[in-house]
Amino acid sequence: MLDSHIIVNLVYLVAAVMFIFGLKMLAHPRTAVRGNMISSIAMLIAVVVTAYLVFADGNATWAGWLLIGIGLTIGGAIGVFLAVKVEMTQMPQLVALFNGLGGGASVFVASAELLGLTDAEATPDVMLAIGISGLIGTVTFWGSLVAFGKLQEIDLFEKPLPIPAPQAFNAVLGVVLLVLVAIMATTGMGWPFLLIILCATALGFTLVMPIGGADMPVVIALLNSYSGLAAAATGFVIDNNVLIISGSLVGASGIILTQIMCKAMNRSLVNVLFGTMQPGGGPAGSDD
Amino acid sequence: PKYTKWTALVASITIFVLAIFIGFEIITKVPPTLHTPLMSGSNAISGISIVGALLSTALGANWFASLLGLLAIIMATVNVVGGYMVTHRMLSMFQKR
Structure with missing residues (x-):
């Protein structure tokens, strides 16, 4: 009954709801910081559960996982570098x-x-x-x-x-x-x-x-x-x-x-x- | 009932239209100081294409598709990681004032 696609889609729904709350909170001064946090956690959840989907699918090669690792590392490093280094x-x-x-x-x-x-x-x-x-x-x-x-x-x-x-x-x-x-x-x-x-x-x-x-x-x-x-x-x-x-x-x-x-x-x-x-x-x- | 590919498509269109309406309703009054952080924060959310990037890299039809997927992962990850961090940085600057 509960195959991986159903689980993943339910988790996607949770992430989507968190995006909605996050965005709404981001528009108000008092809740903005928390809103951004919630939205970023939702993104993390979406990424992790997608990795689970790839894993459960079983068709990914080791090369595919390697590319994912490389991509996330390079992209993450560039993102952090720019976000920290760039002037206000x-x-x-x-x-x-x-x-x-x-x-x-x-x-x-x-x-x-x-x-x-x-x-x-x-x-x-x-x-x-x-x-x-x-x-x-x-x-x-x-x-x-x-x-x-x-x-x-x-x-x-x-x-x-x-x-x-x-x-x-x-x-x-x-x-x-x-x-x-x-x-x-x-x-x-x-x-x-x-x-x-x-x-x-x-x-x-x-x-x-x-x-x-x-x-x-x-x-x-x-x-x-x-x-x-x-x-x-x-x-x-x-x-x-x-x-x-x-x-x-x-x-x-x-x-x-x-x-x-x-x-x-x-x-x-x-x-x-x-x-x-x-x-x-x-x-x-x-x-x- | 007989479920076809088109049943799924109609469901997707339904979700799309309803989400559009939520998007219209969610933002009403925004103080000017929050304009840029809100833009930056919602921009980070649009990096959700990272999900598609992961899927097409790992399950790509051939090596070229996987390569395009890798480029997509890198770009989307910069968008997501950088976007959230920059938004946080902007917001914490306002809070200090």
Whole structure:
């Protein structure tokens, strides 16, 4: 009756509930520290129980476990190093960098899944989820890197784009991306995925490049929401509830936070979404 | 009743939509000092793709899939570990004031 998948999914549910409580507590001054703790413990639980799932599945090779060990060690070391070493004034760009990596991770998971799909498994829903995950994840990755570069005041990211009509260009890119995702979903073919990555890379740049440095916190909040949606899409790819719940939680609450930050800075969310913010330093609000 | 792949998909979509609504409701008033920590903390949660990364690394279809999984683990772990630690650092700074 109680096979490993059922146990794991019940534990995932516990983790998801802890994420919800953690996020809610994080929004209030008195409970914020505890909220972050609860959320981090939930993440640990999710990771441990996933390792148990791999163990119970029994198909993992020693090389697979080795790769997991290597990945967690390298990633953990880099994460700790950055979190401890970076100066307080550089926090926003660090968040942008972390956010980009999260989006990138979703893309790689979707890619790995795409590689392993048989023709019978390439059903419209799975292919749609892979396409969307690749699309949103890539935009998040490059968009966040541009945000990082702008806040770090790297010259390359300060220059205007050599595109005559960025709005029209973005619209065309967007349509092309949707068509590519549709082709993947309807035909079950994998090759459009590479083009999606390519076009989404361009879109990540063209969406964030024209936006001024003063508006970056709002942009990062929005990209944070995107990385949540990318994780949720990945959840549909691998049919995993904890990814779907946590991802959509971050996706939705991220939009609300973006809106709150916009209000604090006297901006409108519509202008952020369509990238029509005034370039350069606008009036900074009560934020920061 | 006959359970198919589509039954599971509808269940997943149901979970997705309900979680979206929770996400919309969960955040209401946030004091400006908590904007950045909240962004950072929820960003760490989006590193949940680490779960997918672990699965596709260990159970990947071939060595290339496992390699992509490894890259995903590294990126997601930086996101998760760094994200939570930085959030904690920001919050403890506010508490000292």
